[in-house]
Amino acid sequence: MGKKTSTQAPSVALSHLDQLWFQVGGTLCNITCHHCFISCSPTNRNFGFLSLEQVRQRLEESVSHGVKEYYFTGGEPFLNREMVAILEETLNYGPATVLTNGTILKEPWLKSLRKAEQKSLYSLEFRVSIDGFSPETNDPIRGKNTFRKAIQGVTKLVKHGFLPIITAARTWPIQDEEEILQAFISTLKEHGYTRPRLKILPTLQIGAEAKRTNGYLQDERVTEEMMQDFDTSQLLCEHSRIITDRGVQVCPILIEEEGSQLGQTLNESKKHFSIRHGACFTCYQYGAICSNPSGQAHRE
Amino acid sequence: MSSESKMSKAVYRFACLGGIYSNYLALESALKEIENRGVDAIYCQGDLGAFGPHPDRVFPLLQKYQVQCMQGNYDHSVGWSLDDCQCGYTDPRDNHFAKISFDYTLQKTSETNRIWMRSLPTEFRFTINKKRFLLCHGSPRKVNEFLWESTTSSAFLEFLLEDYEADVIVATHTGIHWERRLSNEKCFLNVGVLGRPENDGQACVWYTLLEVDSSGSLKIEFVPVEYDHDRLAREMAEEGLPEEFIETILTGWWTTCLEVLPGKERRRGKY
């Protein structure tokens, strides 16, 4: 064990399993973003795909836990050949959101998915992440041509009747926001997306990125004191769990960390989790940036 | 009627209203119609102010028709003079408009009415012909939780009904009515709001009539309300409220607070 800290890491209880996440694409991705928090890449097979059958069993298991919404992530979920069938199946159980980089979407898939959504009571949401509102700002982080390809993906989604939520981290000074957003909205409109849904993720402090690559500082940990008057529902681990090919883990951010695996069944995984990791500190500062706006409500 | 009472009656009929948002003209039309229909009780599930003009005009109507009110997130905020409406928007544009209506409403609500709002209960529970009703604002567990039709699984609703020991949960807050029948004749419904149209291109607004017969079976009727929306729009303009809000009243399309809409609900709208 490392150096003892003066305060114990606080533990967070699962209030209710509102969201069930699936690491459906494992750690495999067609691109290699510099900031990817689980270092996904075309060669990272640390975590594998989930099969339709595995997802189906988990969906069944989730019903008695009263899960409200399902989220799918990776890696890139659409590298999983069963992805379309997985989403179709999920829409029989509840709302589904898939986090994609948008670069490999194929029209026949979207056609089937649109049909499945129309038959379902529930929404199917696509969240397309980019890192800047231009090739100049996006591509240095996500790779050559990724901006163009993601925009093509957005165009396809819109053509098939979806309204994708485009998420971007705020990498610009706040005073430029209006101008930058307007420019991006024009770009999207030119590409056929006439009423774009944008979600700007909160600003990371200058240097946070650099610190992260060197590991978190010792004092960058959540303490008991910090939890006083803090709205715990801001943390994903307070209302969700994630299925990976290893079992049930605490949250999508920590799957590679030791101790993040909580069990094989959802029942076993409803225990408290001690938020002792550096990433928990970021979560604490920025909130559940992974959820959709429609599911958010802050407590009094 | 106390909030925990049990009743039996051959047919019990009651009306549920939500989200008045200072639309006293729609409220008056709805209440007149409800009176003509004949009901045993009228409940208002909160959010009296916001959006519309002259917030104080809502209160005398609620009194006159003996409406039993609960506290919504807006009433809590206005009642206690908090900094915002607790609608939980993250989009800067949504927050900009939310702030305009909140500041206006807070400033124009009398102290007497604000004190009264603080005293309101946050839920009603009663049993009619063995059916256990739970009336709340957003959800039984959180006053400002959005339960949209397309993002709320039946499994989750079954959990809420079980956990809160109810057969019927009745909510408002989101602004769009819907219902879902569940196992063992349980049910969840959202009664809609009287304050603004439902983002469907129609100027009407909605409330809900519920009827329980002696066997405990439940009938739900969502009722559209026509009212003098031109007059409301005029008064909003006179009060300097945003063009965007007035457009919604006149056209039936939402122009703000769109971020919280899920895909399906958003697609039905214009913006």
Ligand code: SF4
């Ligand atoms: S697209 Fe997503 S999963 Fe793939 S490398 Fe980038 S951040 Fe990681």
Ligand code: SF4
């Ligand atoms: S990273 Fe965030 S969601 Fe995950 S365990 Fe830590 S605090 Fe919870």
Ligand SMILES: [Fe+2]
């Ligand atoms: Fe509300």
